[in-house]
Amino acid sequence: MTAPNLTAAPSDVVWAAYTAAVGIPEHAEPADRVAGCARCGHATTVMIPVGQVISRRFTGFESWTNLAGRRLCQVCVWVYRRRPLRVDAHVVTRDPATIRAASPALLHQVLSTPINADTAVIVPLRPGRKHLLPDASWGQVTVDDAGLTWAAADADRLTVMRRLRGHGFTEMMLRQDTPAYPVLSRLPAEQWPQLLDDWHSLGVWRQAGPWFEVGLRASRR
C-alpha cells in the first residue's frame, strides 16, 4: 500500500469538501494514467469502477481530467453518491477546509460581498437534476450548466432584491420590468423614487437568468 501523500493532495473543491465532511483521504500517486481516477486524476487506496458509480444517463464528463482512467477515487465516489450534495446549496472553503449546507441566510451572508478566491458556492437551481459540486470552482457560484462570477455589483443587487422583497414584492413580481401596482400603491409616495431606482437596478439581472435565480434563493427568508 502506498503511504498517504498529504502534501500532494489536490486542492480542488471536491477534495476540500470531502476533507471537511469525511476526513483526510488516503491519497496515493497512481502508477500511470489508467490507474488514476477518471475525474480528478489522483488515486486513493480504494478505487471503484466508473460504471458502479455513475448512471448510464450521466453527462458530466466535461470536467473529467483523466479519461484514460477506468475507476474513481473514494473522494469522487463520495461526491457522486451523496444525494444531498446534488439537492442542497452548499458553501465550501479550502483554508481551512469546510463544507456547509447553505440556508438562504447563509447564502445571503456569503453573497453579500464578492466571493473570495478560497470559497466556492454551489446552488442547484433544479435540485437533484445534476451533480454540481464536481464542476465547482474556487471564487465562483456554480449553478446548473454554468459557473458565475460574483462581483461587488452582484452583491449590491442582492441587497436591492432583499429590500424590495421586504416591501412585499413576490418572486413572480420581481421578474417583471415594472413594480406591481398593488404593492407600490401601499407604500408612501416619497419612497417611490428610490423604489423605482431599485427596480431598474435589477434590470441587468433580469436579462441574466442564473444570477437572478441565485439572488432569489439568497434573499428568501
Ligand SMILES: [Zn+2]
Ligand atoms: Zn477522484
